[in-house]
Amino acid sequence: MSDQTSPTLSVLGRLIDGVRESARATTVFGAPVTSGETTVVPVARVGFISSMGGGISRAAMLGGDGAGGIGAVRARPSGFIVLDGEGAAFRPIRQPATKLALPLAAITAVALTRIVTVSVREARRRKKLEARRAEGENAAD
Numbered sequence: 001m002s003d004q005t006s007p008t009l010s011v012l013g014r015l016i017d018g019v020r021e022s023a024r025a026t027t028v029f030g031a032p033v034t035s036g037e038t039t040v041v042p043v044a045r046v047g048f049i050s051s052m053g054g055g056i057s058r059a060a061m062l063g064g065d066g067a068g069g070i071g072a073v074r075a076r077p078s079g080f081i082v083l084d085g086e087g088a089a090f091r092p093i094r095q096p097a098t099k100l101a102l103p104l105a106a107i108t109a110v111a112l113t114r115i116v117t118v119s120v121r122e123a124r125r126r127k128k129l130e131a132r133r134a135e136g137e138n139a140a141d
Helices: 007-022 025-029 096-140
Strands: 033-035 038-056 065-084 087-092
Touching: 007 038, 007 065
Parallel strands: none
Antiparallel strands: 033 038, 038 065, 065 087
16 A cells, blocks of 8 residues: 555544544533632543544546544543642542432333233233133033
8 A cells, every 4th residue: 555645534534633632521521720729620531432444446547535434422520630738639420310220220120020920910811711701601502
């Protein structure tokens, strides 16, 4: 492959660099704040995923090159660091909704299982009753 980079691949490289630069806690939550001798630094969990590809045609007369891709950046607050005369301390931001998700899912699963079990049992009971009634009517005829 040649040392030259196609314009398309160059654009993809700049796109990746731009996303990398913007995927920071300061972009989402702002710069650290200082008041007196205390500084508060925001901390975030930042994730970036992408899938990109490109190619250049080997046949010079075709002149084909192309690229494409998709990507996503996700930033969530994690906490903040407090820097003061006593040292540094990380203070997490509690997110109770995420801690409730698993117990609520378990409770929902148990409740749905119970509802389905009772419904199936009731359907079977009704079917047996209908069969007994049909047998009683056939025997009476």
